Amino acid sequence: MKIEQIYTGCLAQGAYYITSNGEAAIVDPLRETAPYLDRLKKDGVILKYIFETHFHADFVSGHLDLSKKTGASIIYGPTANPAFDSIVATDGQEFKLGNITIKVLHTPGHTLESSTFLLKDETGKDHCIFSGDTLFLGDVGRPDLAQKAAQMTQEELAGMLYESLMNKIMPLADDVIVYPAHGAGSACGKNMMKETVDNLGNQKQVNYALNQPDKKSFVKAVTDGLLPPPAYFGLNVAMNKKGYMSFDTVLNNGMRSLTADELEVAAENTGALILDTRSNTDFYKGFIPQSVNIGLDGDFAPWVGTLIIDVKQPILIIADLGKEEETVTRLSRVGFDHILGHLKGGIKAWLDSGKKADVVNRITPEQFAANLQIGADKVVDIRKASEYAAEHIEDAFNKPLANINDWIKDINPVEHFYIHCEGGYRSMIASSILQARGYRNFTEVAGGFKAISETDVPRTDFICQSKMLPA
Secondary structure, three states: EEEEEEOOOOOOOOOEEEEEOEEEEEEEEOOOOHHHHHHHHHHOOOOEEEEOOOOOOOOOOOOOHHHHOOOEEEEOOOOOOOOOOOOOOOOOEEEEEEEEEEEEEEEEOOOOOOOOEEEEEEOHHHHHHHEEEOEOOEOOOOOOOOOOHOOOOOHHHHHHHHHHHHHHHOOOOOEEEEEEEEEEOOOOOOOOOOOEEEEEEEEHOOOHHHOOOOOOHHHHHOOOOOOOOOOHHHHHHHHHHOOOOOOHHHHHHHOOEEEEHHHHHHHHHOOOOEEEEOOHHHEEEEEEOEEEOOOOOOHHHHHHHHHOOOOOOOOOEEEEOOOOOHHHHHHHOOOOOOEEEEOOOHHHHHHOOOOOOEEOOOEEEHHHHOOOOEOOOOEEEEOOHHHHHOEOOOOOOEEOOOHHHEEEEHHOOOOOOEEEEEOOOHHHHHHHHHHHHOOOEEEEEEOOHHOOOOOOOOOOHHHHHHHOOOO
16 A cells, blocks of 8 residues: 655645555546656556545646546545536445545535545554545634535534534544645645644644534634635636536647737737736846736745636736746646647747837835835735734735735825835735736835845834725
8 A cells, every 4th residue: 555645835735646456546636637647657556536525616626637537436425416427425435445445434514525535454444534624734624615505604514514523533543644635825724734744643632623622612713713715716616516628728728839929919809818927036127018927936826816816817828938838737726727828938039029018116125225214105015914913014004915906996096105025926916916907106125024124124013003005
C-alpha cells in the first residue's frame, strides 16, 4: 500500500493518490489529468476509483476527464445527485482496492453529500481518513456554503456537522491519520493549521471545534466570524455537479497564440478581459491599457475567482514567455475555461508593435515617507481587516482588496490617495483595476506595509482607529 498527498499551494488543496496490489484510487483530483496518467503509467497500476468527498466549491475537480480517460468509477457519498454516471454510495459501503478497503462514512454538514473515506489496511485495521472539508487540521468545514442547496440555515448545517464529527469521526482510534482536503490559506475554513497531515488523537486535543462542550457551543464557535465566500464558489459547485468542458479543449484554446493586432481585435470584438499574469514589479513599468494584473507569483487562482467573479468571462492572457500553459491550467482549476488565447511573444511583442502602453504611478517606501502628511493625505490600506487591525499607518483607511468591486464606487475621482498592501502583490492588482475603470488619482507604494514599516511613517495598532473610506 502506498499513499501520497499531492498538495497544491496556490489552492491550499490536497489530492491523494493511493495504490495497492496493482490498483489505484485518487481522492479529490485536480483539473488537469496528465500528472495522474503519467503516474499511473510509471507505477504500472490501473485506476479503479475516483473518490469525491463532496461537490467542491473552491476548485473544479478532474473527476470527469480522469474517468473518461481511464474508465475509473467516480464515487460520491449518500444524497449526491450528479448529472453524470457515478456511484452514489450508501453510508458504510466498502470498496476493495487491491489488498485494502475504503469505507464510506457519510458526514454531512459542510454539504449534504459530504463524506469521509476511511482506509483500512491489509489487516483490516483503520489506517487513515480522507476527510475532505468535514475535518481540517485545526478546524472543520464551514457550514454556510450549502445553505441554498440544502434549504437549511448555517446553524442547522453546523448542527448536522457536529453530529457527523461526534458519531463518525471522534470514535475512531487516535492513531488514525487525517488527510484533509485543504490547509491554511483556503477560504473553506477559518482556522486551519499550516501542517497538512496529522493524527486524529492530536486533533482531538488541539482542534477548537472538536473541543466544544456541547452542540450549541459548537454551532456558535464554527459559525462565528465567517467571512463571505468568494463569488465563484457557487459556479464551481455547479461545474463539479453538472459537468464542464474538457481540460484538453480549454488548454488548446488557451495555447492559441495571437499577434498584437489579433489580440487587440479579439478584445474589441468579444469584450474579453486582458489578464496580465506577470509579476507586479514588471507590470507597472508597461502594460496593455485596460488590462488587469494578477501575478502567477502569488495566490493567483483564488484572486482570479474572487475578483473576476463570472467564470464565463472571456479572457486573453499576457504571460511571461513559457508561462502560458501554467496560466491556462491554473485558470481552469477555478473554472475559468473561456480563454481565447495569449499574446505571442509576451508584452515585448506589444511594445515592439508600437501600440500604446500604460504604467502605474509607483513610488518607493522612502519617497512615500518623505511625502506623506498624516491628516492631510489619504492612505488606503487594502489588506485584510485582521492585518489592518494588527498594525497600520496612522489615519489610514481600510478597504480590503476582496471587496474592491463594492468600494471602488466610493472613490472620489479627483482627490489623490496613496494605496498599499503588505508586499505589493495585492496593491498592483487594485491599481490595475482602478486604472481599467478610469481612476488615475492615486499613487501605489512599492513593497507595501512590510517596506513602509522600515521607515519612520507613523503607525498604530489600535483597532478603534480603523476608518471607512468616505464617499
